[in-house]
Amino acid sequence: IDGFSSTGKSTLAKQLARYLGYVYVDTGAMYRAVTYFAMQNGYITADFFDKQTLINSLPFIKLHFEFNPQLGFAEMYLNDVNIEKEIRTIQVSNFVSLVAEVSEVRAKLVEQQQEMGKGKGIVMDGRDIGTVVFPKAELKVFMTASSETRAQRRYEELKEKGQEISFEEVLKNVEQR
Numbered sequence: 001i002d003g004f005s006s007t008g009k010s011t012l013a014k015q016l017a018r019y020l021g022y023v024y025v026d027t028g029a030m031y032r033a034v035t036y037f038a039m040q041n042g043y044i045t046a047d048f049f050d051k052q053t054l055i056n057s058l059p060f061i062k063l064h065f066e067f068n069p070q071l072g073f074a075e076m077y078l079n080d081v082n083i084e085k086e087i088r089t090i091q092v093s094n095f096v097s098l099v100a101e102v103s104e105v106r107a108k109l110v111e112q113q114q115e116m117g118k119g120k121g122i123v124m125d126g127r128d129i130g131t132v133v134f135p136k137a138e139l140k141v142f143m144t145a146s147s148e149t150r151a152q153r154r155y156e157e158l159k160e161k162g163q164e165i166s167f168e169e170v171l172k173n174v175e176q177r
């Protein structure tokens with residue numbers, strides 16, 4: 001399931017996976033996890049991004065998903081710590097595009113995603129899934145929506161999580177990503 005951010009990819013993917021009895025893999029969470037790692041280690045701040053140090057640290061980033069039966073989906077773990085909540089903040093959203101641009105990061109994550117897909121029976125979402133990760137997927141769905149609709153979705157999501165943010169800020173972030 002491919003498409004722009006906040007078009008509802010993960011909502012659809014989760015429902016589809018549940019319906020089919022497949023495993024849902026949120027690849028955006030993986031990019032968010034690497035971003036969170038970079039933030040935690042001070043490799044990325046508002047005016048600074050030490051790309052090379054992040055690249056050198058990639059071997060020390062271990063990502064895995066663990067299914068949470070209460071939530072009905074798999075949560076993201078970074079070096080065996082559950083970071084599902086930490087990766088959904090607007091701060092991570094603001095930095096993730098920079099990290100997702102790094103080709104070494106993409107290569108590592110794409111390889112891991114392709115490995116997860118080897119056994120089939122998965123629903124994966126993300127903007128390069130249909131083109132790069134699984135160009136030969138059995139079914140490809142491309143999703144789109146206006147930036148206002150996308151911002152509204154993300155705004156409600158963040159408000160629900162108790163984050164203080166304006167609609168304008170979310171709109172700017174969505175357009176940027």
Ligand code: DC
Nearest residue numbers: 005027028031096100126127128177
């Ligand atoms: O879907 P999301 O907003 O959680 O994804 C976070 C960011 O990661 C998004 O801004 C783009 C990037 N991303 C990517 O480059 N490739 C993917 N397969 C998934 C996400």
